[in-house]
Amino acid sequence: MNLRVIKFFFGEALISLRQNMVMSIISVMTISISLILLATFMMLFIDMNSALGNVSRNLNVVAYLDKDITSVGISKVEEQLASIGGIHSFTFVSKDDAWQRLKSKFRYQEDIVTLVVGNPLPDSYIIRLNKIDDIEKITRDLGLIDGVKDVRFGRSMVTKLRKFVQIFNIVAISVVGFLLLATFLITINTINLTILSKRSEVQIMKLVGATNSFIKWSFLIEGFILGIVGSLLATIISSLLFHFVNVKIQDAFPFIGVFTQGLDLLTLDLILLGLGTLIGVAGSFFSIHNLLRGILKK
Amino acid sequence: MIRLRNVSKTYNKHFLVLNRINLHISKDEFAFLVGPTGAGKTTILKLILREDLPDSGTIYIDKVNTRDFREAQIAKLRKNIGVIFQDFKILNRTVYENLAFVLKIQGEKKQAIKEKVDYVVNLVGLEKKIHCYPYQLSGGEQQKACLGRAIINKPLILLADEPTGNLDPDSSWEIMQILNKINMSNTTVIVATHDKTIVDLMRKRVVAIHGGNIIRDQQLGRYHEPESY
Ligand SMILES: Nc1ncnc2c1ncn2[C@@H]1O[C@H](COP(=O)(O)OP(=O)(O)OP(=O)(O)O)[C@@H](O)[C@H]1O
Ligand SMILES: [Mg+2]
Numbered sequence: 040m041n042l043r044v045i046k047f048f049f050g051e052a053l054i055s056l057r058q059n060m061v062m063s064i065i066s067v068m069t070i071s072i073s074l075i076l077l078a079t080f081m082m083l084f085i086d087m088n089s090a091l092g093n094v095s096r097n098l099n100v101v102a103y104l105d106k107d108i109t110s111v112g113i114s115k116v117e118e119q120l121a122s123i124g125g126i127h128s129f130t131f132v133s134k135d136d137a138w139q140r141l142k143s144k145f146r147y148q149e150d151i152v153t154l155v156v157g158n159p160l161p162d163s164y165i166i167r168l169n170k171i172d173d174i175e176k177i178t179r180d181l182g183l184i185d186g187v188k189d190v191r192f193g194r195s196m197v198t199k200l201r202k203f204v205q206i207f208n209i210v211a212i213s214v215v216g217f218l219l220l221a222t223f224l225i226t227i228n229t230i231n232l233t234i235l236s237k238r239s240e241v242q243i244m245k246l247v248g249a250t251n252s253f254i255k256w257s258f259l260i261e262g263f264i265l266g267i268v269g270s271l272l273a274t275i276i277s278s279l280l281f282h283f284v285n286v287k288i289q290d291a292f293p294f295i296g297v298f299t300q301g302l303d304l305l306t307l308d309l310i311l312l313g314l315g316t317l318i319g320v321a322g323s324f325f326s327i328h329n330l331l332r333g334i335l336k337k
Numbered sequence: 338m339i340r341l342r343n344v345s346k347t348y349n350k351h352f353l354v355l356n357r358i359n360l361h362i363s364k365d366e367f368a369f370l371v372g373p374t375g376a377g378k379t380t381i382l383k384l385i386l387r388e389d390l391p392d393s394g395t396i397y398i399d400k401v402n403t404r405d406f407r408e409a410q411i412a413k414l415r416k417n418i419g420v421i422f423q424d425f426k427i428l429n430r431t432v433y434e435n436l437a438f439v440l441k442i443q444g445e446k447k448q449a450i451k452e453k454v455d456y457v458v459n460l461v462g463l464e465k466k467i468h469c470y471p472y473q474l475s476g477g478e479q480q481k482a483c484l485g486r487a488i489i490n491k492p493l494i495l496l497a498d499e500p501t502g503n504l505d506p507d508s509s510w511e512i513m514q515i516l517n518k519i520n521m522s523n524t525t526v527i528v529a530t531h532d533k534t535i536v537d538l539m540r541k542r543v544v545a546i547h548g549g550n551i552i553r554d555q556q557l558g559r560y561h562e563p564e565s566y
Contacts, residue, residue: 248415
């Protein structure tokens with residue numbers, strides 16, 4: 040296809056879009072509203088997911104060291120800790136610090152503390168993980184380190200969190216899936232209406248010698264333009280929307296952290312543009328295919 | 338050029354419009370199809386344009402059976418046939434765009450398109466209305482636009498269904514002169530019409546259809562049987 044033909048098809052598509060201004064606007068609006076809805080849900084889900092990630096990072100694993108460990112032993116343990124994968128960070132808590140902390144926790148019940156003679160607590164490491172999934176394996180590895188006596192974490196909490204993440208993911212994927220399907224069907228339907236209103240024009244084009252593929256191309260490009268414009272609109276509106284929400288949330292709850300941290304806006308924009316264009320082109324493909332088959336049958 | 342052999346056409350299963358018609362129109366001929374309303378004139382033109390197929394019998398265009406045409410060949414056939422439809426069938430675009438469209442789909446260059454369209458628009462006398470949309474044109478002007486579109490391609494065959502239906506006598510005569518001119522430059526012309534005056538003035542071949550049959554086919558003919566004059 041040379042440049043002149045492409046220019047011609049774009050010209051044809053633009054003429055047709057202008058002639059069906061109302062339907063074109065409705066198509067564009069349908070595409071962009073559906074995409075904005077989709078983007079909002081995607082954002083919510085991705086954000087929830089990264090929030091869950093935060094929770095799992097805050098789950099601590101505590102490795103208690105042997106009571107009589109030497110400072111050389113401690114540095115050896117530290118070396119081995121550093122070599123285990125999947126660990127986000129670790130902090131050393133000396134037995135004295137631990138004792139101080141415990142005492143301050145029970146400062147209104149001094150008798151409990153005074154009952155204990157000396158410091159019964161061992162040195163320990165508080166370890167944070169990258170991902171909750173690795174927790175069993177990493178605790179096993181920790182237990183094997185020379186000088187580590189015991190490893191503990193909140194097992195029931197981990198199980199609950201896992202279950203929750205699982206269910207959440209299923210719900211999120213189905214909702215986004217259904218939204219995608221709905222967007223697709225609504226768009227096909229709208230474009231179908233647009234094309235049906237051009238039934239007689241298509242018939243005339245055929246009678247003066249236009250081939251099916253000619254007609255298909257001009258409609259595909261029309262769908263492409265509808266899709267691009269619709270998704271551009273969706274991109275702009277959703278970016279503004281997310282920015283606005285972001286600022287508001289930061290104002291109200293500064294501790295929540297940055298909204299939309301899971302996915303940067305550029306990636307989202309690209310996804311929206313791609314989806315919108317695909318939906319536009321596919322929608323017009325199906326519609327024009329049906330229409331031409333109807334005309335040929337006659 | 339065009340041959341109909343035992344062609345029958347029924348609408349809605351039992352409404353017989355054409356009953357085993359045989360007709361041959363040779364290259365560069367000029368023929369009128371006459372007959373009362375509902376006789377089947379438009380139907381014959383539609384069959385030649387391969388807008389429809391006969392129920393039985395065969396139609397040959399340049400020795401090719403229209404039944405054998407594939408989609409691409411139909412498109413090619415239509416590029417070689419100029420048509421003026423009884424109901425115009427004009428695109429909702431300007432006169433210029435309607436004429437240019439036919440050339441654009443054949444991939445002609447912009448400059449060539451402009452020259453040809455300007456020439457034809459002058460020929461049919463629409464130069465003042467070249468940028469008008471169909472709703473801004475009178476019936477006769479739309480008809481002239483259709484004529485322009487039909488001849489812009491220098492077609493091998495020109496099918497004209499009531500080309501003078503909405504025109505005053507002078508314009509009608511102008512149109513016939515244009516058709517005559519097209520015919521002189523090697524285009525086969527078939528005109529379906531009720532216009533007695535025109536047919537009688539032109540003295541061309543006349544094919545009369547009635548009740549699904551060809552009841553008369555004569556060279557240098559008139560609208561009615563000779564004895565009625
Ligand atoms: N698509 C169709 N479906 C059903 N009947 C049709 C169809 N097209 C034409 N007919 C019928 O076939 C008959 C012939 O129609 P046609 O249009 O060929 O007549 P015509 O000779 O061109 O008449 P006119 O001079 O009024 O244009 C008419 O009675 C018409 O009602
Ligand atoms: Mg007719």
